[in-house]
Amino acid sequence: MAIENKDHKDLKPVAPMIEQPHTYETISDAVGSIILSKPQPVGWHIMLGIGMFLASFLGISVAYLFLNGTGAWGLNMPVAWGFAIVNFVWWIGIGHAGTLISAILLLLRQEWRNAINRFAEAMTIFAVACAGMYPLLHLGRPWVAFFILPYPNTMGLWPQFRSPLLWDVFAISTYASVSILFWFLGLIPDFAMLRDRAKNIWVKRIYGAVALGWRGSARHWHRYEMASLLLAGLCTPLVVSVHSIVSFDFAIGIVPGWHTTIFPPYFVAGAIYAGFAMVLTILLPVRSWYNMKSLITDYHIDNMAKVMLATSLIVAYGYICEAFFAFYTNNQYEAFMMANRFNGPYAWSYWALIFCNIIAPQFLWSRKIRSNVWALWWITIVVGIGMWLERYVIIITSLTRDFMPSSWGTYHGTPWDWGIYIGTLGFFVVCMCLFIRLLPLLAVHEVRISQHNMTGHDHH
Amino acid sequence: MISLNGKGNSVAPVFPPGVNSLVRWSIAGGVVLVLTVVGLASALYWSPLVTDVNVAKEQPVPFSHHRHVSANGIDCRYCHTTVETSSFAGIPPTETCMTCHSVILNDQEMFKPVVDSWESGKPMEWTRLNDMPDFVYFNHSIHIDKGIGCNHCHSNETAKIEDMRLTVKAQTFHMSWCLDCHKDPSQYIRPKDEVFNMDWEPGSVDAKNSYEAFGVANQEELGAKLVKDYNVEVEQLTNCSICHR
Numbered sequence: 001m002a003i004e005n006k007d008h009k010d011l012k013p014v015a016p017m018i019e020q021p022h023t024y025e026t027i028s029d030a031v032g033s034i035i036l037s038k039p040q041p042v043g044w045h046i047m048l049g050i051g052m053f054l055a056s057f058l059g060i061s062v063a064y065l066f067l068n069g070t071g072a073w074g075l076n077m078p079v080a081w082g083f084a085i086v087n088f089v090w091w092i093g094i095g096h097a098g099t100l101i102s103a104i105l106l107l108l109r110q111e112w113r114n115a116i117n118r119f120a121e122a123m124t125i126f127a128v129a130c131a132g133m134y135p136l137l138h139l140g141r142p143w144v145a146f147f148i149l150p151y152p153n154t155m156g157l158w159p160q161f162r163s164p165l166l167w168d169v170f171a172i173s174t175y176a177s178v179s180i181l182f183w184f185l186g187l188i189p190d191f192a193m194l195r196d197r198a199k200n201i202w203v204k205r206i207y208g209a210v211a212l213g214w215r216g217s218a219r220h221w222h223r224y225e226m227a228s229l230l231l232a233g234l235c236t237p238l239v240v241s242v243h244s245i246v247s248f249d250f251a252i253g254i255v256p257g258w259h260t261t262i263f264p265p266y267f268v269a270g271a272i273y274a275g276f277a278m279v280l281t282i283l284l285p286v287r288s289w290y291n292m293k294s295l296i297t298d299y300h301i302d303n304m305a306k307v308m309l310a311t312s313l314i315v316a317y318g319y320i321c322e323a324f325f326a327f328y329t330n331n332q333y334e335a336f337m338m339a340n341r342f343n344g345p346y347a348w349s350y351w352a353l354i355f356c357n358i359i360a361p362q363f364l365w366s367r368k369i370r371s372n373v374w375a376l377w378w379i380t381i382v383v384g385i386g387m388w389l390e391r392y393v394i395i396i397t398s399l400t401r402d403f404m405p406s407s408w409g410t411y412h413g414t415p416w417d418w419g420i421y422i423g424t425l426g427f428f429v430v431c432m433c434l435f436i437r438l439l440p441l442l443a444v445h446e447v448r449i450s451q452h453n454m455t456g457h458d459h460h
Numbered sequence: 461m462i463s464l465n466g467k468g469n470s471v472a473p474v475f476p477p478g479v480n481s482l483v484r485w486s487i488a489g490g491v492v493l494v495l496t497v498v499g500l501a502s503a504l505y506w507s508p509l510v511t512d513v514n515v516a517k518e519q520p521v522p523f524s525h526h527r528h529v530s531a532n533g534i535d536c537r538y539c540h541t542t543v544e545t546s547s548f549a550g551i552p553p554t555e556t557c558m559t560c561h562s563v564i565l566n567d568q569e570m571f572k573p574v575v576d577s578w579e580s581g582k583p584m585e586w587t588r589l590n591d592m593p594d595f596v597y598f599n600h601s602i603h604i605d606k607g608i609g610c611n612h613c614h615s616n617e618t619a620k621i622e623d624m625r626l627t628v629k630a631q632t633f634h635m636s637w638c639l640d641c642h643k644d645p646s647q648y649i650r651p652k653d654e655v656f657n658m659d660w661e662p663g664s665v666d667a668k669n670s671y672e673a674f675g676v677a678n679q680e681e682l683g684a685k686l687v688k689d690y691n692v693e694v695e696q697l698t699n700c701s702i703c704h705r
Binding site: 153154155156157195201204205208212213 | 474475483505632635636637640
């Protein structure tokens, strides 16, 4: 078995990468039948229903926002960036797990990624879509959003190229387009599999059209491998660059608590942390509803939990650095910023953040907890909340109490802020449900490669 | 187009023949379509359909600048009285018209709205041609005072304000058009006493007389000198708050 480590017998994985017996045929069946023949499980219907209910909050809140302006949100000086930027950074971060799994783990030849990369990439795209809504809604006049693009205009003006907000536009749009391209490329052979398995001629034609004439010839596979390697190469810097640029939104500013060089690495680690938590939050129930435990095994779950543990330690290092810098620079504003986080009016959010992001994941040191799906699932929920709180703390504590006490203030999200946040959660869940229903949940051809590596040439 | 299923049997084709070439052509077609749409949209956006340049609008009376200025030689300021002192150049009240028209044309059908306005005391309602958006604080007096001539903004190559039989908007008044001068006013600035000279434009006969009078060779040198003499602070002309307050 490829995954067995011969030097360290004790470090054997908790489960094989694919629970045998499986053949190429049964793998295709397990994935294809979800779309083509089997009725959807009760869990799927419940998830879709909840998602649609929550998504309706988005419609109502956005309609109210457009009719009344961004005053509907709790924004007021000194906090002109509230939930919109908190949620934006949260969602963008969640997307990063997908890119990490699909690009970096591919280049590092981490074969266990094969079973989860499709799912994680889908999550990336939907998370980026959710994130992208917030800057547009925050404009107040979303129909003039094209002003942020550099195009020849009658005003004779270019956007401000020195602003990290403009860098965001390029970073996020590149990220979204490369992610969609990579995702679609991987789907092509699986679309062809669905085309060949479908009975209904129209289903055949729809999957056939998106399969772009894939016949699985050696030349097709050669080009496919080349293209996915190139796209993986393109995606790899994006994992690091996108969230670095998002962190510049803060780090370029001079507000205490924002103006630090630790921000880019600590934001990237936090993004991957939140992303893996979200993958597990959704993957754990889906795996059980669709009886996928033989393909997405405890081995995958265990690995993802370990990635969460590692990134939680990096994030913890970031928090410690922030406190240390405040002490070591001997700068009264930095010191006050830290004291304000520990003791100020928003101290509850800071201590909740420390609990969620640093204390809770320490349970993952135990293999027992990593293999207990319920315990793991709850930890992923706690981490998701913690990563949201991280952005809340950074933005709210720093802006409400900056340099001059005369300009201090308070901030609280209004019901409309919560409505949009809950709404994007619903939108995300609906998108995931449609993805499960219409597209292959696993990259069938990649799982077959794992099967081949595990069983050798003879066993088909 | 025959595909094979897993068991090696031939199955019916999913798509009719010819779909492959359709797909190939649609890639090129898509590029052409996008370029065409963008090109047409941008051409439309710069055309008189949107900018209103050289488009005569419906007016209560067919007022002719040609008749009043070129033919009769009336000065701009006879009607646009506040152009040197106020942000608004001023549209003349009916009383100004009647200084002459109490005895000229007042029995003509086309002149009736002016007579009606005179008798009822209700001002004329002209259709505005040069309308700035509300977020632009344009001021005529500062431009006149710093040597920007009327015809620089109110005439173009084909339509001279003094020769307009029906009045039209002569320039787009796009922000990029404003900025062209605000970035470098020396291209267009003229001596203050030539502001109301409709024949003065850089390089014209009248302009060459000015160059001679100032002892300079061309507009570039005159512009540099006048910008300095008139204390035009070019650096601040592109501050947002110069026009948007």
